[in-house]
Amino acid sequence: MVEFKEDVSIVLGGAAGQGIQTVEEILTRVLKLSGYNVYANKEYMSRVRGGINTTEIRVSSKKVRAFVRRIDILIPFKRGVLPWVEKRLTENTVVLGEKENVEEEYLSRVNFVEVPLNEMAKEVGSPLYLNTIAAGVVVGLFHGDFEALEEYLRKRFGSKGEEVVLKNIEAARKGYELGVKLCEEGTIGIEVKRDENVKKEILLSGTEAVALGAVAGGMNFLSFYPMSPSTGVAVFSAQHAEDFEIIVEQVEDEIAAINMALGAWFAGARGMVTTSGGGFALMSEALSLAGMAENPVVIHLAQRPGPATGLPTRTMQGDLNLVLYSGHGEFPRIVLAPGSIEEAFYLTAEAFNLADKYQVPVIILTDQYFVDTYYNLPELDLSKIKVEKYIVESDEDYKRYKLTEDGISPRSIPGYGKGVVVANGNEHDEWGDITEDEELSRLMQEKRAIKKLETIRKNAMMPELVGREDAKYVIVAWGSTYHVIREALEVLNREDVAFLHFKWVYPLPEKVEGLLEGKVIIDIEQNVTAQFAELLKKEFGLEIHHKILKYDGRPFSVEEILDALKGVLE
């Protein structure tokens, strides 16, 4: 008998088009409704059918929010899955499924439990019920809430008619009973605590958090060109565009996308684009226009490995330098990188206030790992959302680029007030008209690149400190690695190791230096050249003592971080 306690990692693997996503959806929802904490993340190939895609679902007694390498229960839907996940198999791994889907050489390495999923599906009436049966088996292993499963199936297949619903419920029951039996006869033992409160919680993905945060922050115009892994934000926004009464437009290219977003802001709306590194590269011209014209804009960039098309469906934090230095000429920008789903929601909403207030591009950096992750969370507090608008009514002699102490000129919009608004991507005078005047050119450069930047820096958010301020070691990381590092630190359990997580990546507040001075700094990033470490060095002259880097297109796992930290710490 193989026993799992407190925390079980279940991986489903199969070809694209085999319905892995469906099983993932059923399991996460039904297990959460049964009172279990859940976490899910997927990895997939850049193809429509075939290949091998996997999904990891963690079911736990307490909140789980990070990717683990180990697989406790593996359900392969085709041959090739076991070799694909070979490095993640342990001596405890239970493989549930059919013999034909397991290569012989693995039979001795894993605990194979033969489950005739296909045969059971045929008994119900069609091989199509395979996914529902598999989901039923897993829910059964956890003695999950069968009513919730039934209700889910009704909702999901309701539009296909009563017969399909009933067949699916029958399939689910067969699977469920088998799952329960596997436990009762002692093949698999699972001990994970349930929590009544979890049942009422929200299950949300990184993608949904960004999209909902944007709408909460007043986004009413989204222009985009489809590109993995950023498209989900557009899909979600488009599907709710009528409820939100917003414009979501798929345009001819990324160049049009960002220019439209600029136009939307120029006219007073709140525009966003959602893209990935390759798309953002095309946007750099308009980013520069945003800088010069002091046109607010919000950009969501879901990173994937480059250069060029790189690994289109995989993850990396390789575009920090791109967003920091993209665009010709010198102008400020704000770079944000949420670490949790909650943070993605609040930070994306806040991005719109920041863009409006400082009249600069605000870039939200996520990545494939982050957008494709979801887990349960208690709730999102909508009362925390403050939509701050900074648009002023113009008078007759309105000056769009009035020189001010803090570098921020009051921004009016066409049609609001007695004046006209002239914005300009050429160097300009205070009214917005072209100038080649020496003095004005200098003043305008300083206004944008010095005064405004300093105003933003003064108001920048500090990183979150996890652990003790006087710890000898401090880990620095940004964005999506937050929970993986936190979980690794919990396991490590050392008081002399603290963690600074940067959700506000640029410009960095001056006080950051004080938190890092005299410490042994360990930089953790998912890129080859430690881009954030370079930024810290550039901004504060800080030497980074250790770098833990990963760049194979896969997310850091808790185990990897833990191993790497152990290697670095004395």
Added chain:
Amino acid sequence: MISPLIFEPERPGSKDIAWCPGCGNFGIRNILRSAFAELNLRPQDVVIISGIGQAAKMPHYINVNGYHTLHGRSIPIATAVKAANPSLTVIAEGGDGDMYAEGGNHLLHAIRRNPDITVLVHDNQIYGLTKGQASPTTMLGMKTPTQPWGVFEEPFNPIALAIALDASFVARTFMGYFKESVEIIKKAIQHKGLAIVDIFHPCVSFNKVNTYEWYREHTYWMKDHNPYDREEAFKRAIESDPLPLGVFYIHEKPTFEEQVPAYKRDKTPLWRRKSKLEEIGKILEAKRTF
């Protein structure tokens, strides 16, 4: 009626006009001022989004809202301005290089999207600001510093292209005909949907072929032309010498702003709206179950 003088900018930077003496852009500016005045438009409610080039300097020499943007990018920006606030009169303005070369893709897709904006193309068949290179509309055989052997690429036919794509309003004028041009631009602005006006105008510095006289001699006004007949419009569009002037084609159809979900129930411009927190609340509630 509003006086054209209210469209004369009083800003200090607007006095130093960068156009060459005798440039056709001056005439287009006067045509625009008269058209705006005759339509009783207020400066505050008009927006000119321009690209890059001499034509694109228009926002600085006329008293309306303006945004001088990037080469070829005026159309997507103008589209969004109109979508964000449909009560504005929105004009995208640029030269033949701006609209037909660098911004060509945006023009194609704007025709498909059909926002209610007016695209004014100052077509002098040459690149002026960069000193005389061939543009997409430069005539075959013309020698330039960068085409010393003479242009051999087929000139772009914006009128035929727009009709082929079933654009909403397609016209051509020569700015040397003031009154007629004012009328055409008024019609273009009043037209609901994307209106494209190709405006011939000489570049007195770099195009020695297509002069004021040349345009007078090589153009004619279409009479008894039915702009609602697409085939007839297309036949006119491919005439090459003399070139027809006037409204070639009108196809009334729903605009972009009319079709987006944002304005189905509520006509308030986007900038006056509040975020839909209650809708977000509903979605989050649903996330507690399935």
